[in-house]
Amino acid sequence: MQGDRRCEMFYRNAIRLRPNYASAWTNLGLVLVNTDRPKEAEEAYRTALALKPDHLNGNTNMGHLCRLQGRWEEARRYFTSALARRPNLPTLHYFLGVASEEIGTQRDIEVAVEEYGLAVKYNSQYWEAHYRLGRLLASSDTATESTTTRNERLKKAFHHYQAAANLKRDDKRITNELETLLKLLNQTSEAGKNFNQ
Structure with a gap:
């Protein structure tokens, strides 16, 4: 838990310095999922994908979040987008x-x-x-x-x-x-x- 807090602070600081850094938003989303905050994680992933729609990890992680919530059509869409990058x-x-x-x-x-x-x-x-x-x-x-x-x-x-x-x-x-x-x-x-x- 302490490690998650440190990671969250690290990524939030990175975002403050570079708000257009899609990977920082994606990594923040992972930390938020790990701390059981799926709505905030989804916002972070959506921000990453707005910045870089073909972001491999952003699409993959958003697909997993949708999968865990039973949102299968959305999950399929995100996994398909990720596959376009890494077939x-x-x-x-x-x-x-x-x-x-x-x-x-x-x-x-x-x-x-x-x-x-x-x-x-x-x-x-x-x-x-x-x-x-x-x-x-x-x-x-x-x-x-x-x-x-x-x-x-x-x-x-x-x-x-x-x-x-x-x-x-x-x-x-x-x-x-x-x-x-x-x-x-x-x-x-x-x-x-x-x-x-």
Whole structure:
């Protein structure tokens, strides 16, 4: 707490000396979030973004603040702006995926799958992105989907669940969901064999 007060004073002094310094406003916003003052933090982030609309940390931090408050559309907008600056940053793809998944329309779920896929493309060790991607692929069943397409989707889901389980071995939730998916894959495989006989 004492450190937060010192940081706040430091950034407020920096702003007094250079009121147009967007990074000082963004850092002040972080301190304000850490001291449970989200409204003041939002004002600081908005000031930073008014000064520099493409500010990477300003957009990212504002996206996180909106995410924490359940303002998913706004969060998505800020993460998208941040990605314009750093298109290969896996965490931005991940959180854009989270925001899209929470919005929840079919198109948003498709965007979430794409964003989680990009997160693991840029960081294959990103277990959270593997897990969420696996979960979405396993659950996005459609009535018009062919058996072959369904099997491919479930195999991809299994791959991502398995990657998440290997990276986060102590998470029983992932292991349990992986086992459930494996049973589903085996049932689908058996049904396909019986149908073809």
